[in-house]
Amino acid sequence: MENFNDFLITMFLTFKVALITTFVLLLIAIPLGYFLAFTRSRATPILEAIVSMPLVLPPSVLGFYLLITFSPQSPLGKFLLETFNLKLVFSFEGLIVGSVIFSLPFMVNPIQAGFAALPKSLFEAALTLGKSRIRILYSVLLPNISRSVLVGIVVTFAHTIGEFGVVMMIGGNIQGQTRLASIAIYDEVESLNYALAHQYALTLFVITFSVLLITFYLNKRKAK
Structure with a gap:
């Protein structure tokens, strides 16, 4: 029992991190992809x-530098702790920051590619109608790259729930606070508890496969 x-709490934290990370990155990737x-x-x-x-950077390297950067002993970490009472090392908030940075290209690249593939005439035609750039972005361009946005969301979500190196370095392994499914799998294998490791692994496998399958199905329907 x-x-x-523990399984339910760990899976809940894993999907909570993945959902928040995906949402935050969507807000970042749309303007950033447009700019690029x-x-x-x-x-x-x-x-x-x-x-x-x-x-291309090993997750442990990125996680190490995030750990050093946000440590309470570092200038930035000390500033965040003293000014906002925000501790990013070995905390849930730190998991979100680390996941957002680590999954950034998985959201930005598809959206950037979607914008870049649009014909220039679409943007120019909207400008001649007197629309502002912000209005063009959200009312003209975004609807035309919905498939790219969907790909970015799905890939980011799937990538985030399987993170290990970065979340281990910055979040640690605190049960009920920062212990995610990927870390739990490692722990259970180390303890030779293969049955529980299999439960975590199979759950991640089934959910990731299902999300990808639904996405490909929706993309096929939109392409018709």
């Missing part, structure tokens, strides 16, 4: 490289 309660797709400057490649870093 105790194992079942339509802005031509020397700074754009630098920003694109920064956004894409989590794709």
Whole structure:
């Protein structure tokens, strides 16, 4: 019974982190993807490289530097703690920050690609009608990249629920607070408790596969 309660709490935290991370990244990725797709400057490649870093950087490396950056002993960590009473190391809030940074390219890249694939005439036609850039973004461009947005949401969600290195480094392994499913699987395997590890792993597998299957099905229907 105790194992079942721990299982429910861990899965709840895992999906809570994934949902909040996906929502926050959607708010960030739409304007950022728009900027990267339509802005031509020397700074754009630098920003694109920064956004894409989590794709190639080992999670443990990113997690280590996040741990150092937000540690209460660091200038930024000390400022956040003393000014806002916000502790990002070994806390739920830290999991969200780490997940947002680590999953950033999985949301930004599809949305940026969607914007970049739109014909320039669409944007220019909207400008001639006297619409503001903000209104063009939300009423003209976004509806035309709905598939890209959907892909970004699904991939980000699926990627977030399977995170290990970053969340382990910045969140630790505190039961009921920062212990996520990926960490629980590692713990149970280390304890030779393969039955419980299988429960966590199978749950993640089934949910991830189901989400992807539904997404591909919806994309097929939209393409018809």
